[in-house]
Amino acid sequence: MNLPRIDIDSAKIAHNVQKLTTLYGSKGIKIIGVTKVIGGNPAIARILVDNGIKILADSRLENILRMRKAGIRAQYMLLRSPALSQVEKVATHVHISLNSELIVLKELSKHALKNHSIHKVILMVELGDLREGIMPSEMENMVREVIGLKGIVLIGIGTNLACFNGIAPDLDKMTELSSIAVHLENKFSICLNIVSGGNSANYHWFKSSKKLGRINSLRLGESIFLGREALCREPIPGLFTDIFTLVAEVIEAKQKPSMPYGKAYQNMNGEIPCFKDIGLMSRAILGIGQQDVLVSGIVPKQEVTILGASSDHIVVDNNKANLTVGDTVTFDLDYNALLRGLNSIHITKNHVNYQKCQEVL
Incomplete structure (x- = not known):
């Protein structure tokens, strides 16, 4: 898929x-x-x-x-x-x-x-x-x-x-x-x-x-x-909070420096990011970006940390997960990330347990 x-x-x-x-x-x-x-x-x-x-x-x-x-x-x-x-x-x-x-x-x-x-x-x-x-x-x-x-x-x-x-x-x-x-x-x-x-x-x-x-x-x-209320975003007892899962594919996995090098100006988000120098690190790039989903509203289910994103890429710290090209990373989404993701024509919508749902009815 x-x-x-x-x-x-x-x-x-x-x-x-x-x-x-x-x-x-x-x-x-x-x-x-x-x-x-x-x-x-x-x-x-x-x-x-x-x-x-x-x-x-x-x-x-x-x-x-x-x-x-x-x-x-x-x-x-x-x-x-x-x-x-x-x-x-x-x-x-x-x-x-x-x-x-x-x-x-x-x-x-x-x-x-x-x-x-x-x-x-x-x-x-x-x-x-x-x-x-x-x-x-x-x-x-x-x-x-x-x-x-x-x-x-x-x-x-x-x-x-x-x-x-x-x-x-x-x-x-x-x-x-x-x-x-x-x-x-x-x-x-x-x-x-x-x-x-x-x-x-x-x-x-x-x-x-x-x-x-x-x-x-x-x-x-x-x-x-x-499955939650919208004032404090607390779960409502008895409801499922994990209905939607975002799945993205690793398209690059390499050892790279932890610090950018060269003269820094604004990135595509109008920011000048700051990073701590920890030497070489394992970094992975996912084939999804700001155009597809609100990156600030997604939380990885695996042991990866989002380092940043551009329009078509999310870069993650891969030191613990050891992902390779072709692997997938899954995410939970908040409301605004879900809003953008489900309305994106570039994200496939995959219905699971639909038959089970029909049986319940």
Whole structure:
């Protein structure tokens, strides 16, 4: 099989989805499966749907189209506020979108009417992380405008925390979101079917709270695919954290000096690296680089140390592993490394235990 590659344990994904669905469902929260990290991979999306996920969410319209073309039956949610240049496609191919701009909502209304369809919208509320969202003081006016638009229907509100500035979705934030939902329902005599409290960072709030207020939905990606919460990156008990393994091939293995020699300027990363002189050392080069994966987000499973990387190469200290040309090195990946790796056309995606996953179903 072509290298580099990422091995994907399908049975472990199914296990994590089942466990998380049961866990959050115990307090009335439904899970929305976030597929952006997998690049809309239809085989993985099918595992999510087959294990009870009803809504698949992605920030890239292209990924949604890929899953729909593959015949994955689900409600599709666009996570990122629709760009004006894509509004027509969003109204045609996406069931639900997250929104914060009135001009976009008016365009969605126009194209939904043109399609003789209804597009569902969730309004995002700004609660401090300072990415997307409407300020709470402006929510009344926004809702008043939206419920007057034809072709779209307001089905809920939501917020995003812990992504841009790491602000925790704690009890205070979730109580505020619940209060906003209740106020809007009472003010406008509407029913908000979805009150989306956030993402994989909501785990500690969920576990420590006896009452969740109006929060009934979470958008999960990292918890499903890496088995952990997204505030402190701690494993969630009972989940697999080793679903994905990166495999790269050794393309050179030689004894070389530990110190570069010659006049030093910036390297391709704009840095002037510093190394300790330990004399001759065994160094290996892997056929993978920054173009393929976020190198700072991968951890070797063997006894090698990453010395650095360029666009197409990773150089490792090979003194302990004694790798030779043609050998492979395996890595664990964090979320950002996985995001880049699974979306790289240069990395083979290898599904293992897929039959076992089907048998579980």
